[in-house]
Amino acid sequence: xxxxxxxxxxxxxxxxLPILRAKKALSGLESGQxxxxxxxxxxxxxxxxxxxxxxxxxxxxxxxxxxKFHFLIKxx
Amino acid sequence: MEQKKLAIIATKGSLDWAYPPFILASTASALGYETxxxxxxxxxxxxxxxxxxxxxxxxxxxxxxxxxxDKWFPVAxxxxxxxxxxxxxxxxxxxxxxxxxxxxxxxxxCQEAEVRLIACQMTVDLFDMKPADxxxxxxxxxxxxxxEFAGESDICLYI
Numbered sequence: 001x002x003x004x005x006x007x008x009x010x011x012x013x014x015x016x017l018p019i020l021r022a023k024k025a026l027s028g029l030e031s032g033q034x035x036x037x038x039x040x041x042x043x044x045x046x047x048x049x050x051x052x053x054x055x056x057x058x059x060x061x062x063x064x065x066x067x068k069f070h071f072l073i074k075x076x
Numbered sequence: 077m078e079q080k081k082l083a084i085i086a087t088k089g090s091l092d093w094a095y096p097p098f099i100l101a102s103t104a105s106a107l108g109y110e111t112x113x114x115x116x117x118x119x120x121x122x123x124x125x126x127x128x129x130x131x132x133x134x135x136x137x138x139x140x141x142x143x144x145x146d147k148w149f150p151v152a153x154x155x156x157x158x159x160x161x162x163x164x165x166x167x168x169x170x171x172x173x174x175x176x177x178x179x180x181x182x183x184x185x186c187q188e189a190e191v192r193l194i195a196c197q198m199t200v201d202l203f204d205m206k207p208a209d210x211x212x213x214x215x216x217x218x219x220x221x222x223x224e225f226a227g228e229s230d231i232c233l234y235i
Contacts, residue, residue, distance in 0.1 A: 012175045013177075014174055014175040014176045014177070016099050016103040016177075017175070017177050020102055020185055023106035040175075051106070054107045054108065055106075055107060055108055
């Protein structure tokens with residue numbers, strides 16, 4: 001796992017909450033900073049890809065580990 | 077890149093149908109859309125301060141019910157007194173257990189994200205609804221006001 005500046009645990013939350021919480025957390029970060037999101041919603045894998053594509057923030061990592069999904073998003 | 081626009085008309089006032097407008101509007105905002113929801117007829121229930129929405133199994137063959145009841149339970153019996161409140165209770169319990177957001181929370185997120193919420197003035201008058209019963213920060217307007225925004229929208233949904 002690469003470095004990150006802030007962590008957001010969205011475990012147990014369902015669509016669209018992980019995306020909404022991530023958006024909120026990103027707004028508090030500076031450009032270039034990285035947000036680490038942990039989620040349990042399987043739909044979040046496609047959702048974070050779509051979120052990054054549409055907002056211009058870069059999804060630098062997406063992986064599953066121990067039943068949880070981890071995402072790294074670098075703020076544009 | 078020009079900001080995309082999403083226009084939604086919310087016409088239904090049951091617990092299940094309250095979700096799509098708020099889920100889509102809040103998500104669209106997170107994706108950078110400018111969003112408006114126009115609430116008309118039963119959709120106005122979604123703007124009440126006190127959201128006492130229910131879900132009914134009556135005339136709703138697609139609704140999964142506990143113990144597979146949707147497959148064997150006689151349709152006529154879903155009209156029995158207490159069925160609606162029982163199904164509402166079970167639906168809310170299931171939603172909470174699955175981490176689905178509460179409607180109040182989603183609505184607040186929409187307002188925080190500056191989704192514009194518009195109440196249909198005609199319906200408010202028709203049903204003698206009181207503005208005091210509605211949440212703050214909403215606008216009251218008519219069909220022409222909806223088209224002002226919807227006419228320029230990229231996505232327009234009728235829910």
